[in-house]
Each structure stands twice: as structure tokens, then as C-alpha cells.
Amino acid sequence: MNNARHLKHLYARAGFGIRFEDLHDHENWSVKKAVRKLFKASEKQEPITVLTENIDLRNHPKDQTDDQKKLIQEERNKQEKALNNAWIKQLSETDAQLREKMTLFWHNHFACNIGNAYYEQQLNNIERANALGNFKTMLLQVSQSPAMLQFLNNQQNQKGHPNENFARELMELFTLGRGHYTEQDIKESARSFTGWGYDGKKGEYAFRPKAHDDGIKTFMSNTANFCGEDIIDMIIANKQTAVFISTKLYRYLVNEVADNAHIRAMAEVFYHSNYEIKPLLEFIFLSDWFYDDKNIGNLVKSPVEFLTGLNRQFYISYQNPDVLMQFQRTLGQVLFRPPNVAGWPGGRSWIDSSSLMYRMKIPSTILNAGVIDFTGKADPEDEAYLAAVRKQQLNVIKRVQAQPDWDKFLHDIPKNTTKKQIAEFMLEPLLNKTITDEINISPDIKTTIIQIVSTPEYQLT
Amino acid sequence: MLTIICLTCNPQHTTYNKMRRRDFLRNTALASGAFLIPTFLKPLEALAKGELTGYKNLVIIQLSGGNDGLNTIIPFGNDIYYQKRKTIAINQPDIIKLDDMQGLNPNLSALKEIYDQGWMSIVNSVGYPNPDRSHFRSMDIWQTASDSNQFLTTGWIGRYLDSNCQDCKNPYAAIEVDDTLSLAMKGSKMKGIAVQDPNKLYQTTREPFFKDLVHDHGHANLNEDNLGYLYKTMIETYSSADYIQKTSKTYTVTGEYPATGLGNQLKTVSKFINSGLQTRVYYVSLSGFDTHVGQQNQQGRQLKIYGDAVAAFVKDLKQTNKLDDTLIMTFSEFGRRVEQNASNGTDHGTANNVLVFGGKLKKAGIFNDAPDLSQLDNGDLKYQVDFRDVYATLLDKWLNINNSQILNKNFSGLDLV
Numbered sequence: 001m002n003n004a005r006h007l008k009h010l011y012a013r014a015g016f017g018i019r020f021e022d023l024h025d026h027e028n029w030s031v032k033k034a035v036r037k038l039f040k041a042s043e044k045q046e047p048i049t050v051l052t053e054n055i056d057l058r059n060h061p062k063d064q065t066d067d068q069k070k071l072i073q074e075e076r077n078k079q080e081k082a083l084n085n086a087w088i089k090q091l092s093e094t095d096a097q098l099r100e101k102m103t104l105f106w107h108n109h110f111a112c113n114i115g116n117a118y119y120e121q122q123l124n125n126i127e128r129a130n131a132l133g134n135f136k137t138m139l140l141q142v143s144q145s146p147a148m149l150q151f152l153n154n155q156q157n158q159k160g161h162p163n164e165n166f167a168r169e170l171m172e173l174f175t176l177g178r179g180h181y182t183e184q185d186i187k188e189s190a191r192s193f194t195g196w197g198y199d200g201k202k203g204e205y206a207f208r209p210k211a212h213d214d215g216i217k218t219f220m221s222n223t224a225n226f227c228g229e230d231i232i233d234m235i236i237a238n239k240q241t242a243v244f245i246s247t248k249l250y251r252y253l254v255n256e257v258a259d260n261a262h263i264r265a266m267a268e269v270f271y272h273s274n275y276e277i278k279p280l281l282e283f284i285f286l287s288d289w290f291y292d293d294k295n296i297g298n299l300v301k302s303p304v305e306f307l308t309g310l311n312r313q314f315y316i317s318y319q320n321p322d323v324l325m326q327f328q329r330t331l332g333q334v335l336f337r338p339p340n341v342a343g344w345p346g347g348r349s350w351i352d353s354s355s356l357m358y359r360m361k362i363p364s365t366i367l368n369a370g371v372i373d374f375t376g377k378a379d380p381e382d383e384a385y386l387a388a389v390r391k392q393q394l395n396v397i398k399r400v401q402a403q404p405d406w407d408k409f410l411h412d413i414p415k416n417t418t419k420k421q422i423a424e425f426m427l428e429p430l431l432n433k434t435i436t437d438e439i440n441i442s443p444d445i446k447t448t449i450i451q452i453v454s455t456p457e458y459q460l461t
Numbered sequence: 462m463l464t465i466i467c468l469t470c471n472p473q474h475t476t477y478n479k480m481r482r483r484d485f486l487r488n489t490a491l492a493s494g495a496f497l498i499p500t501f502l503k504p505l506e507a508l509a510k511g512e513l514t515g516y517k518n519l520v521i522i523q524l525s526g527g528n529d530g531l532n533t534i535i536p537f538g539n540d541i542y543y544q545k546r547k548t549i550a551i552n553q554p555d556i557i558k559l560d561d562m563q564g565l566n567p568n569l570s571a572l573k574e575i576y577d578q579g580w581m582s583i584v585n586s587v588g589y590p591n592p593d594r595s596h597f598r599s600m601d602i603w604q605t606a607s608d609s610n611q612f613l614t615t616g617w618i619g620r621y622l623d624s625n626c627q628d629c630k631n632p633y634a635a636i637e638v639d640d641t642l643s644l645a646m647k648g649s650k651m652k653g654i655a656v657q658d659p660n661k662l663y664q665t666t667r668e669p670f671f672k673d674l675v676h677d678h679g680h681a682n683l684n685e686d687n688l689g690y691l692y693k694t695m696i697e698t699y700s701s702a703d704y705i706q707k708t709s710k711t712y713t714v715t716g717e718y719p720a721t722g723l724g725n726q727l728k729t730v731s732k733f734i735n736s737g738l739q740t741r742v743y744y745v746s747l748s749g750f751d752t753h754v755g756q757q758n759q760q761g762r763q764l765k766i767y768g769d770a771v772a773a774f775v776k777d778l779k780q781t782n783k784l785d786d787t788l789i790m791t792f793s794e795f796g797r798r799v800e801q802n803a804s805n806g807t808d809h810g811t812a813n814n815v816l817v818f819g820g821k822l823k824k825a826g827i828f829n830d831a832p833d834l835s836q837l838d839n840g841d842l843k844y845q846v847d848f849r850d851v852y853a854t855l856l857d858k859w860l861n862i863n864n865s866q867i868l869n870k871n872f873s874g875l876d877l878v
Contacts, residue, residue, distance in 0.1 A: 069754055298687050349615075352647060361665070383527070387749050433677075434673065455674065
């Protein structure tokens with residue numbers, strides 16, 4: 001039993017939850033073997049390629065009519081939807097679930113919210129390719145991606161007119177954390193990043209020597225003619241970066257309450273492996289403390305984890321996947337639309353009266369062909385679209401139109417499994433008596449299953 | 462809210478209900494204490510309606526998308542306005558003049574009467590240092606009341622709830638009339654509640670399965686951990702839904718409201734206020750103000766929806782003697798650039814006006830100087846009033862809580878109410 005519980009926990013955290021079919025295969029695996037298999041399954045690279053055109057690179061005529069502008073705005077909206085759908089589909093169907101889980105982590109760590117979905121796709125693929133690779137490599141690629149250059153205004157960072165936005169967030173949110181740098185460090189490093197930009201005609205990173213300040217800078221007590229790469233080297237050489245990332249990862253994978261001893265140990269591993277992410281993850285998943293009772297079933301699923309978990313568990317296919325974006329909006333997390341560069345705060349902030357009720361209702365609307373009449377608020381970035389199309393509301397989908405594969409789901413449940421065992425398998429926290437009572441009196445197996453996924457317990461992982 | 466067709470938990474399925482009730486009774490013998498209702502559910506029923514007069518309400522109306530303040534409260538007395546807005550300026554004869562400098566957009570005609578009664582105040586040039594022109598970020602700043610380089614994860618009303626003051630101990634102390642809850646309403650411990658329709662919310666929470674989870678949950682589930690937090694939220698929602706539905710249905714709104722989304726939302730707020738709901742803060746939003754293209758018609762439509770609904774609401778409250786106890790504040794995440802763009806629209810700007818309504822304004826009318834259109838910051842208005850000074854005023858003088866407790870530093874506030 002304990003081994004099964006540990007495997008279940010591992011799959012809940014390193015992926016999006018275990019399925020009955022997996023349990024069938026893996027029952028006798030050791031944790032070590034399961035970790036190895038998880039990495040093996042995530043070796044393959046599956047970049048998202050749904051968007052093939054960068055709309056910004058079109059030759060836009062100078063005097064567009066209002067209708068032409070509106071058309072382009074609609075195209076942008078379509079691209080955003082397509083990108084969102086493509087990632088949700090990948091999250092829900094891929095075997096490389098550890099890679100996707102970590103891509104989701106980096107998506108929130110390097111939070112970016114811009115109007116160009118093509119650049120967002122590019123950034124997302126950088127995060128996916130490096131999700132289990134080297135942090136420094138990823139940091140450099142992220143920093144030089146058009147998406148981030150645009151979002152944090154490094155495009156406008158020029159010699160004589162430094163824009164400090166990127167330099168500040170690089171240290172505050174991406175690497176060191178508050179309190180580990182000075183305002184002077186921000187000013188000096190911003191000068192070092194002058195000239196980093198992207199070519200608006202090609203949509204690629206381009207260093208502009210003329211815009212670069214090649215004077216002497218003093219950064220963290222070192223003085224030289226630093227360029228941007230030098231600054232990143234020095235930040236990486238600072239162990240605090242390993243501590244900062246380890247803390248954030250601990251909160252994502254283990255427990256929202258930081259345990260300093262465990263985090264220190266993680267940071268040592270991370271730092272001494274030159275910021276390789278795989279050894280750090282292996283260290284976490286193979287540590288005894290990862291399987292402590294207090295670390296099991298205590299994290300609030302993000303809306304995307306919640307939806308992905310459901311999709312995976314029940315092999316759901318959507319006739320109109322746009323409904324998934326409507327769910328994301330309602331639950332407060334639309335992929336590619338983090339509230340700011342600090343990302344979604346996560347944890348309990350996902351849960352309020354209405355979001356909890358939706359979370360407890362959505363599974364039955366999906367699994368039981370229910371009707372919905374909620375929309376969620378328009379995203380602030382949708383306002384231009386709404387104004388252009390003269391509507392105050394986004395189109396609302398009323399029917400979920402989803403097909404769960406009940407046959408497959410039910411077929412994979414081992415014979416003679418009791419209802420209670422099913423609930424124990426599908427819920428991470430320990431069962432309380434109410435849940436046990438409820439499912440024991442439910443009239444049929446489908447009702448039991450729907451009840452299980454409509455509980456507060458199901459919100460936790 | 463949402464309704465679902467669900468085989469397992471149809472409330473009209475009486476045999477199921479009966480069966481469940483029997484089981485419920487049988488099981489209580491085993492689960493000791495299952496009938497104990499948490500204490501915070503109890504006082505709700507004990508409230509008498511009469512004791513609630515003089516209960517002060519704050520109603521916040523958010524205009525999403527960045528409303529063009531210069532075409533809302535129009536500085537027609539300044540030539541620069543007409544120079545910079547060749548095709549989208551409002552013609553002088555159409556403007557409803559308030560003084561010799563500023564006037565209302567003609568679509569706000571319904572507000573003229575309100576203004577003349579001394580129930581409206583216009584605060585010009587409200588903003589913050591180092592303004593951000595992204596919708597997301599600027600809305601974030603307004604809702605969390607942060608500095609522009611600071612990231613807060615709680616909203617300013619949410620922090621008011623967290624302060625555990627006498628009137629803000631329950632989630633329904635702050636109600637957003639909407640499907641979902643805005644960041645402004647989320648604190649770290651406490652959060653407001655989103656109620657679009659009290660009946661729907663009630664029915665949703667009363668489906669037998671949820672009902673059982675609430676009543677049979679057992680004390681183990683109310684620990685300090687996340688599971689406890691989820692159960693506590695569920696139980697509070699359950700009890701709030703009951704309280705809001707039962708209280709609000711005792712009152713029927715008599716005022717006439719326009720049949721618009723905002724009209725309906727404010728009508729719901731009126732129902733809540735007049736039925737004596739113990740709610741201090743109401744929050745509603747109106748979308749569609751991001752007018753980059755063809756602004757005049759689009760903004761005109763939205764302003765008409767806004768002006769008509771607010772005028773109806775204010776008159777209704779006056780009628781029911783609640784206007785003196787109510788303060789309405791309207792904001793948008795930013796104003797727009799002074800100069801129009803090439804598409805007969807305007808792009809994202811900075812400072813903007815904030816409109817305040819109420820029966821007891823200290824300074825009705827135009828509160829401060831019209832925006833300075835000649836001293837611009839890179840084509841944008843310079844802010845004269847920090848939006849947190851507006852918040853501080855509301856917190857100190859209306860919600861009776863020291864603003865520094867909520868805004869993390871002290872703001873001196875305005876002599877507005």
C-alpha cells in the first residue's frame with residue numbers, strides 16, 4: 001500500500017496524476033524505477049508549432065482602414081486561442097508529463113504577457129526545450145527572446161537612455177529575489193543590457209552595437225566593461241540564485257511552507273551541478289522527505305493542473321476546445337496571460353467562494369454533458385477586441401460538448417476494486433468519513449466517480 | 462453562477478432527497494458531532510433588519526479597458542483639447558457644461574440632474590508615479606493599490622477584509638456582482654464573494670451532495686491546512702448563499718432601471734442594500750472602453766449605459782433614504798493619450814478622472830482643477846492626485862479603518878467626504 005501511495009504521490013507532483021492503467025503497469029515499480037521512467041518518457045521534445053505566421057512581420061500598409069485593423073485584431077485573437085488550445089491539448093495527451101509539468105513551472109517563473117502569440121509560442125518552446133536541462137542556458141535564451149525583450153522593454157534599453165525594467169525583474173523575479181542586490185546593481189546591469197533587442201523585420205534577437213553602452217560598470221563589487229552575458233554569469237555564480245530557484249521549486253513540487261533544511265540541500269545539488277535541472281529534480285523525488293505525510297495531498301491544484309488532470313484521467317476530447325479557455329478564465333488562470341511578471345500567486349489564492357463552486361461543478365458538466373452559464377470576466381487584454389466588435393462580452397459557450405472515454409476509464413479499474421479504493425486512488429488527501437459514506441450510497445459507479453471528482457479533496461494534489 | 466443538468470444531484474428528485482435524509486439521520490449516530498454547525502454560521506439568522514440603518518456602503522464601479530476621461534468629462538474650455546482631437550472631440554454645443562472649463566459627454570445627460578443635486582464629485586488627474594500603460598499591469602496596480610514597481614498578491618478590499626474589523630468578518634462583507642471575483646476583493650485570509658444572482662448561488666450550493674459535504678464534514682476537515690481552508694470556504698459559501706438569498710428576497714426594488722447589464726447589476730446592489738444586507742463593499746464592472754478605433758460611437762454607447770444606470774441607482778437610493786449611507790466610486794485602469802490616433806481613436810494613457818457619487822459629499826461638483834493639457838509627460842497627462850489618496854479617503858472616512866493598515870503606508874487622503 002505504501003509503495004502505491006508513494007507512486008501516486010510521485011505521479012501527482014512530477015506529472016498530472018496517475019491513471020488506473022498506469023497503476024496496473026507500475027504497481028511493482030520502486031520509486032527509483034518510476035522516477036527513471038518519468039524522465040525517460042520526457043526525453044522526447046515536442047515543440048508547439050501550431051502558429052506558423054508572425055503577424056507583426058507582415059507588410060502592414062501605413063494607412064489601414066478601421067475594418068482592416070479589426071480584421072487583424074481578430075486574427076490575433078484566433079492565434080491566441082489556437083496557441084492556448086494547442087498547449088492544453090499537449091498537457092492533456094503527452095506522455096512527457098514531467099517535461100510539461102516543468103514547462104508550466106517555467107511559464108509561471110518567466111511570466112510573460114504580450115499581444116504577439118507567435119513570440120509567446122517561441123518562448124514557450126524555449127521553456128519546454130530547457131525544462132529539464134540547464135537553467136543558465138534557459139535564462140539566456142529567455143532573456144534574448146523577442147517575447148521577453150518586448151515584455152520587459154529591453155527593446156527600448158539604449159545607451160544614454162537606459163530602461164531598467166528587464167534588469168530589475170531579472171534579479172528580483174528570475175534569479176536572486178528581493179534583498180540580494182542594490183539599486184546601483186540594477187542601474188549598472190541595465191547599462192550592460194543596452195543594445196539587446198530583436199529585429200522587427202526578422203523577429204529574431206539582434207545585438208545592436210551602436211545602442212550598447214560599452215563604458216565601465218560596477219556590478220556586485222566587480223568592475224569592468226560588462227556586457228549582458230557577463231551580468232548573467234555573475235548572477236549565476238551567486239549561490240543565492242540556486243537558493244531562490246530551489247525555494248520556488250520546493251513550493252511548486254513539495255509544500256507551500258518552505259523547509260529551509262531541505263531547500264538548502266536542494267540548492268547545494270543545483271549549484272554544484274552547474275544549474276542542471278534534472279539532478280535537482282531527481283534529488284527531490286528520491287528524498288525520503290518528499291514522501292512525508294505532510295507533503296502528500298496538500299497543494300492546491302492550479303486551474304490548469306485541475307483541467308489537465310481531469311482530461312488525462314478521463315481521456316476527454318472536446319468538440320469545441322474553446323470551452324477550456326472559458327474554464328480557465330472562470331477559474332482565474334488563462335495560459336499565456338499571467339497577471340504580471342511575477343506570475344500567478346498560486347496556492348490558496350486560487351480558491352474563493354465562486355472559483356471553488358465552479359471547481360466542484362465543472363467535472364460534472366464535462367463528464368455528464370452539463371450546461372454552463374458562466375463566462376468569467378473578459379481578460380483585460382481582450383478589451384480592445386471587445387471594443388472593436390462592439391460587444392461587452394465574449395462569446396459564451398453553453399454546452400461543454402465533451403466526450404470522456406468512460407469505457408476505457410472503467411475498463412482500467414481492476415476487478416473487485418471497492419468504491420472506497422477507487423476514491424482513495426483518485427484523491428490525494430486521506431479520505432474522511434463523509435466522502436466514504438456518500439460514495440457508498442451512490443446508486444452507480446459513474447455517480448460515485450463524479451462525486452469523487454466534485455469534492456474539496458479533489459482540488460488538492 | 463452556473464446551473465447544471467446532473468443525473469446524480471437533481472434537487473427536484475424527491476425520492477433521492479428522502480433517501481438521503483434517511484441515511485443522514487442513520488449516520489449521525491456514528492459520526493458524533495456531525496450535527497454541530499460551526500459557530501460562524503449561527504449569528505446570521507439572529508440579525509434584525511432594523512438595526513442596520515446608518516450602515517455605510519461603498520459601491521465601486523470599474524470601467525475596464527481604460528476609459529477616455531477627456532471625452533467623459535470634457536475640458537472644452539481648453540483649446541488644446543480641440544487641437545489634439547481634430548476628429549473625435551465633442552462639439553461645444555453638444556457638451557453638457559458644468560462650469561466654463563469642463564462638461565459632460567452628451568451620453569452622460571442622465572447624470573446632469575445628479576450633478577445639480579450635489580450628489581456627484583469629479584476628481585481630475587488621478588493616477589500614480591511611473592504609470593504603466595498595459596491593461597493588465599495597470600489594473601493590477603489599481604486593484605492591489607501597489608506602487609508601479611511592486612507586485613502585491615492581495616487586493617485592497619481583500620486586505621480590508623483581512624483586517625478583521627467589526628464589519629468585515631464575513632465573506633459577504635464584500636460582494637462582487639459578477640460570476641467571478643476580482644483580485645481587488647481577495648485578501649490573504651479573507652476573500653469577498655461573487656454573486657451574480659442570489660437565487661442561482663443558493664440553488665447551486667443546495668444540491669444534495671454539496672449539502673451533505675457541508676453538514677457532515679466533521680471537525681477534522683477544519684484544520685489550518687489547505688483541506689481545512691477548502692472546507693471552510695465551502696461552508697462559508699453555503700451559509701453566505703443562504704443569508705444573501707434569504708435577506709435580499711425580502712425586498713423588491715421599486716426604482717426603474719435601464720435594461721442593461723450594468724443596470725441589472727446596480728439593481729441587484731440596490732436590492733442588497735435596501736434589504737439590509739450586512740455588506741460594506743459592492744463591486745461591479747463594465748467592459749468595452751479600450752477605444753483605439755472609431756472611439757466616438759463605441760465610447761458613447763458605453764457612457765450611456767454607465768450614465769443611465771448610475772443615475773437610476775442614485776435616484777433609487779435617494780428614494781429609499783439610502784443615498785446618505787452610500788458612496789459610489791468609478792475608476793478605470795488608465796486614461797488615454799491627449800492626442801487622438803490616426804484611427805479616430807485614442808491609445809493608452811495615464812492619469813484619469815475618478816467620479817464619486819453620494820448623498821453626503823463634502824465637496825460636490827468639480828473637486829480640483831481640470832487636467833493640464835499643456836504640461837504633458839511625453840504626450841500624457843501628469844497625475845495630480847495619487848489614486849491611493851482616493852482609497853485612503855474611502856478607508857478612513859467611510860469604512861472607518863486606518864488607511865495605512867490597508868495601503869501599507871499612510872496617505873493623507875482628500876477632503877471629499
